[in-house]
Amino acid sequence: MSRKTTLRRALAGLAAGAALAIAVPLAASAHVTVNPNTATPGSYATVNFRVPTESETASTVKLEVTLPTDTPLTSVLVEPVPGWTATVEKGALPAPVEVDGNTVSDGPLKIVWQADPGVGIGQDQFQIFSAVLGPIPDTGHLVLPAVQTYSDGSVVDWTNTPEQVAADDTLEPAPVLYINDTPPASGHGGHSGHGSASAAPTMDDHSMEASSQTGDSSGLSLGLSIAALVIAVVGALLGAFAVSRRPKRS
Secondary structure, three states: OOHHHHHHHHHHHHHHHHHHHHHHHHHHOOOOEEEOOEEOOOOOEEEEEEEEOOOOOOOEEEEEEEOOOOOOOOEEEEOOOOOEEEEEEEEEEEEEEEEOOEEEEEEEEEEEEEEOOOOOEOOOOEEEEEEEEEOOOOOOEEEOOEEEEEOOOOEEEEOEOHHHHHHOOOOOEOOEEEOOOOOOOOOOOOOOOOOOEOEOOOHHHHHHHHHHHHHHHHHHHHHHHHHHHHHHHHHHHHHHHHHHHOOOOO
């Protein structure tokens, strides 16, 4: 095998390693998530649904988040987003539930964010949808199934529970708000936030908290990318150097 051929193969390996280093964190960050992903029982928690677009040909035009009915949230407020219409759908619960000594038979069932005509979340973009949920029930965690709709009609269901994802990590995880349960440190359904959501945070605190958690997650992904890329570069250079030092056959 000639030195040129070996060098070309080494460079091809370098390119593949670089692509893998970039693709891994992108794939890991492409879920619909809720941040912060923890809350305190009895509080009114401000949460942010972070929605990325994975499609290369269509934009996200709708997000539906289903709210729990066995431990219902009696108050749901949504923050207006320019270019989007937010609706809190209310109705009868499957069965009456006791909440703070009161029998609750109806309440918020779903939050729907619908893009106005000509508006959407494009490729390599994401959007934050914020809501205040409360009072937070005294339970382990709340699964908040989300359905993401694209402009071409395709739908992605982010609806699987932590238990389902633990059994099959190829499933799309639902956003999960942890209350008494400890959130996972990492994994398919884990997110970077670890602080509890405070009751009625100010807008500055809300913005800084979302930015900090996004930055932590992005920083970790970037660090992993750089490390993988450095390893690929070093391996390719060492291989090329070894080939160049090999004596020519007479």
